[in-house]
Amino acid sequence: MPYIENAQAGSLIHELAGVIIENKAWLSEIDGKIGDGDHGINMAKGFGRAAERIGPDATLTEAMQTLSDVLMSEIGGSMGPLYGMMFADMAETLGQRTQIDAEAFGAMLRAGLEGVLDIGAAKPGDKTLLDALVPAVTQFDATFAATGDFAAALAAMRDAAQDGRDSTQDMIAKVGRSARLGERSRGVLDAGASSCALILTSFADGITKRLQSA
Amino acid sequence: MQRFLNDPDDVVDETVAGFVRAHSDMVRLSAENPRVVLSNWAGTSGRVGVGTGGGSGHEPAFIGYAGRNMLDAVAVGELFSSPTAKTFHDAIRGADGGAGVAVLYGNYAGDNMNVKMALKMAAKEDIAVKTVVANDDVCSAPPEERDKRRGVAGEIFMWKTGCAKAALGGDLDEVIAAAQKAIDNCRSVGVGLAPCTLPSVGHPNFQIAPGMMEVGIGHHGEPGVRVEALADANAVAEDMVRIVLDDHNLPEGSEVAVLVSGLGATPVNELYVLYDRMAQAIEARGLKIWKPYVGSYFTSLDMIGATLTVMALDDELKTLLAHEAACPAM
Numbered sequence: 099m100p101y102i103e104n105a106q107a108g109s110l111i112h113e114l115a116g117v118i119i120e121n122k123a124w125l126s127e128i129d130g131k132i133g134d135g136d137h138g139i140n141m142a143k144g145f146g147r148a149a150e151r152i153g154p155d156a157t158l159t160e161a162m163q164t165l166s167d168v169l170m171s172e173i174g175g176s177m178g179p180l181y182g183m184m185f186a187d188m189a190e191t192l193g194q195r196t197q198i199d200a201e202a203f204g205a206m207l208r209a210g211l212e213g214v215l216d217i218g219a220a221k222p223g224d225k226t227l228l229d230a231l232v233p234a235v236t237q238f239d240a241t242f243a244a245t246g247d248f249a250a251a252l253a254a255m256r257d258a259a260q261d262g263r264d265s266t267q268d269m270i271a272k273v274g275r276s277a278r279l280g281e282r283s284r285g286v287l288d289a290g291a292s293s294c295a296l297i298l299t300s301f302a303d304g305i306t307k308r309l310q311s312a
Numbered sequence: 313m314q315r316f317l318n319d320p321d322d323v324v325d326e327t328v329a330g331f332v333r334a335h336s337d338m339v340r341l342s343a344e345n346p347r348v349v350l351s352n353w354a355g356t357s358g359r360v361g362v363g364t365g366g367g368s369g370h371e372p373a374f375i376g377y378a379g380r381n382m383l384d385a386v387a388v389g390e391l392f393s394s395p396t397a398k399t400f401h402d403a404i405r406g407a408d409g410g411a412g413v414a415v416l417y418g419n420y421a422g423d424n425m426n427v428k429m430a431l432k433m434a435a436k437e438d439i440a441v442k443t444v445v446a447n448d449d450v451c452s453a454p455p456e457e458r459d460k461r462r463g464v465a466g467e468i469f470m471w472k473t474g475c476a477k478a479a480l481g482g483d484l485d486e487v488i489a490a491a492q493k494a495i496d497n498c499r500s501v502g503v504g505l506a507p508c509t510l511p512s513v514g515h516p517n518f519q520i521a522p523g524m525m526e527v528g529i530g531h532h533g534e535p536g537v538r539v540e541a542l543a544d545a546n547a548v549a550e551d552m553v554r555i556v557l558d559d560h561n562l563p564e565g566s567e568v569a570v571l572v573s574g575l576g577a578t579p580v581n582e583l584y585v586l587y588d589r590m591a592q593a594i595e596a597r598g599l600k601i602w603k604p605y606v607g608s609y610f611t612s613l614d615m616i617g618a619t620l621t622v623m624a625l626d627d628e629l630k631t632l633l634a635h636e637a638a639c640p641a642m
Contacts, residue, residue, distance in 0.1 A: 124511065134392055134532065135513040170429070174389050174396035175367075176422040179429055182397075217425050274421045277460075278452060280546035 100248045101199040102308040104192065108156030110308075111165055114300040115149035118142055121296055129289035132276040134196040137177065144173040144181075158198065162189035176274060177215050178289065180227065181297075188215030200248035203305070207235045207255075224272035225283065227290035234259035234298050249306050256302035263287060263295035313509060315614075320395035320511035324368045324390055326468040330417075331375055335640045337513055338379045343379045345402035347388040347395060347605030349375045351639075354406055356383035360487045361385065362414045364471060365400050366423060367392040369510075372533065373610040377471050379639025381479040384413075391510050391613070392532045394422030402431035412440035412484035416470050416491050418463025419447045442484055444491040446470050448498040448576030448621060450559045451528025451537045464531050465573050465610040468642070469633070476635035488605065490632060497624040501555045503548055504529035504536070504617035508576065527551060529573075531612050545582065549589035552620045557597055562624050564598030569605070569633060571621040576611035578618055586618055594622070603633060609641060 118125075118141050125138030148165040158166070162185040170182035191209035195202055212229055220226040237258035241252035266288035271277045276288075317323060328349065332341050342348035352640025354361065366374045374386045384407035387395035395403075400415070407413045411436070417423050427443060434441045446463025453460035463470075482490065487593030504526040507516035520526050520531040525548070526537025543551070562568070572587045574580060586605045594601060602625055610619065623629070 130513065130517050133517070134510060135517045136390075136393065136510060139512055140390070140393065145357060171396055171398040174399065174422065174426060176425060177391035177398055178394075179422070179425040183429075217428065219421065219424070275530075275532060278530060280535075282535060 099199045100309045100311050101197040102305055104157045104159060104196055104198055106155055107198065107308070108152050108160035108161030109154070110158055110301065110304045111152055111191065112149050113295070113304050115145040116295060117296050117300045118293065120147040127288055128287050128292055131286040132279055132283045133289060134275070137192070137276040137293065139295055140173055140175055140177055144169045144178070147172065159189050159194070162186075168244045175181065177293070180214055180290070183213035183217045184210040190245055198305075200242050200251055203248070204239055204242060204251075207238055211235050218273075220273045223269065225266050225269040225276070225288045226273060227288070227294035229266050229269065229288065230259045230262040230291040230294040230298065233262040249309060252306050256299050259295040259298035263274035263291045266291045313511065313514060315511055317511050323324055323511055324388065327368060327371065328375065328388055331640070338638065338640060339375070342385075342402060342406050344405070345399055347399045348403045349378050349388060349404055350406045351378040351380065351384045353380050355463065356409045358411055359409050360411045360414060360482065360484050361404075361409050362416060362471070362475045362478050362487065363387070363403045363577055364415065364417050364467070365389065365395045365403055366418060366420075367394060367429075369508075369613045370610055372608070373468070376641030377468065377639050379637065380634045381635060381637035382475045382639040383471055391512070394420065394426045397426040397429035397433065400426050401433040404434045404439060406431060407576040408439050412442070414478070414484060414487045414491060415441060415443045415475055416467070416474050417445060418467055419445045419460075420462060436581070440484055443596070444470060444474070444488055444490045444495060444557040446495045448495060448500040449530060450499050450501050450555055452534065455559060462530055462534070463495070464500045464502065465571055465619045466500050466623065468494055468571060468609055469569060469621065469623045470495040471500055472637065473629055476632035476637065479635060479637070483544040490628065494623065494629060494632075497629065498621055499556045499560045499620055501530045501552050502531065502536070502575065502617060502620040503527050503529075503552060504533065504575065504615055505542060506577070506616035508613035508615035510613070528555070529617060531610070533612070533615065545585045546589045549586045550593050552586075553590050553593040553597075556620055556622050557594070557599075558620060560624065562599060565600065567600045567602040567625045567630070568594065569625060570594065570601050570602045571605040571609060571623075571625045573607065573609040573619045573621075574611060575615040575617035575619065576608070577614040577616045580607060583618060590620060602630065605642070
């Protein structure tokens with residue numbers, strides 16, 4: 099079964115931080131249409147600070163734990179606890195595993211989703227990051243169950259996350275500050291779903307690149 | 313932007329630094345967390361501690377309500393952004409004097425999540441913590457969805473009464489009950505005339521066209537119920553009183569406390585212009601104003617606009633509101 103080594107896979111988080119920082123202005127612009135306009139600023143600050151503290155040899159487990167700590171103790175807002183819980187629960191599930199195969203990655207994804215559902219009050223369709231995360235997790239599991247192919251499952255996850263992000267365009271916000279906009283929140287992407295799609299895309303690309311065969 | 317700034321990223325730290333320097337007779341910075349402001353009377357043994365927290369940009373809220381017989385600890389967030397769970401947790405620890413801590417905060421998604429996590433952290437240390445979530449903003453959700461309403465300037469009355477109850481020796485449940493009663497008895501409305509700008513963003517994140525007003529606007533520019541031509545002050549004052557009292561439904565003869573706050577960039581004199589007509593309109597509905605407050609008590613950066621809060625009083629709330637207290641904001 100294909101897998102990646104957990105050792106040194108902390109570099110996935112370095113790459114992810116790079117993607118978030120590259121998209122800082124775009125995320126803020128999306129957020130500015132129906133929110134504060136600071137989503138990109140806060141995300142870049144949190145992921146950037148975490149990357150500075152993750153050593154080159156860190157495992158993915160250690161790197162996600164560091165990222166979670168920074169988000170929860172230094173970023174705050176709504177994204178701090180939501181992504182903070184997601185990465186904390188992902189790191190906990192991965193634990194001391196030395197190899198990450200599709201089964202381990204699937205368990206990690208599901209734990210991350212559970213973490214977000216546990217701390218937040220949203221459900222799918224509310225125009226939040228869940229609209230990218232939920233279909234991505236579902237498609238990863240379904241594709242792997244059907245094909246047994248880790249790379250195909252990762253591709254399905256990435257596509258579902260991006261489609262999910264795009265689906266928020268037509269949704270009306272039900273939770274958070276933009277919920278007050280009602281109909282006026284329709285027609286723009288959700289900033290949280292957009293950053294979540296970036297995260298899952300970065301994971302899919304980075305893991306696919308590193309896949310080894312056992 | 314015509315603003316007094318250094319690096320916009322430092323604006324919250326610099327605000328807090330100046331605040332504790334200016335008011336060192338009443339407040340100090342936590343030694344453990346530079347985003348926690350403590351009252352100099354925080355941690356008084358045997359007394360229930362009272363804490364809160366929220367995003368910055370609402371000064372003098374939230375930090376300005378720390379003091380003697382007022383808040384013990386305030387968690388400070390970035391501009392319009394919830395403090396972290398760790399900061400709420402450190403505020404709870406700083407407020408604790410062994411008799412438990414009441415966390416009295418506003419109903420916002422980020423604050424709800426961060427407080428929820430802070431409560432889990434506090435539970436591991438055996439600190440008894442209970443919460444009251446303010447939801448006085450009438451236009452933020454219909455009456456049947458009151459649990460979705462946001463907390464605005466009514467939080468000041470919630471803090472004042474909860475803190476007074478603690479000062480008078482109330483136990484944690486009694487402090488929570490008093491604060492809950494205060495916020496249940498509060499209704500607020502805001503009217504915005506021009507938007508506000510986060511310094512790090514550099515441009516307003518919503519628009520109010522010149523000559524227009526947003527009736528029912530939230531504390532961060534959340535849209536209200538109506539966008540319409542800016543009316544004269546008397547008409548705006550009467551509209552605000554009508555929105556608040558129609559939702560409140562108080563029996564004739566009720567005594568009320570009234571708080572009119574500017575949103576940051578409205579001249580204080582205009583608040584008195586509004587209050588003059590608001591008071592007449594409130595009294596015309598058969599209510600008695602027991603205690604008014606007019607000033608910049610709870611702002612939204614440089615937003616032009618004002619809020620009105622009306623709290624229905626009973627004997628207990630009057631006693632608690634009148635109880636001697638001192639803090640930088642009031």
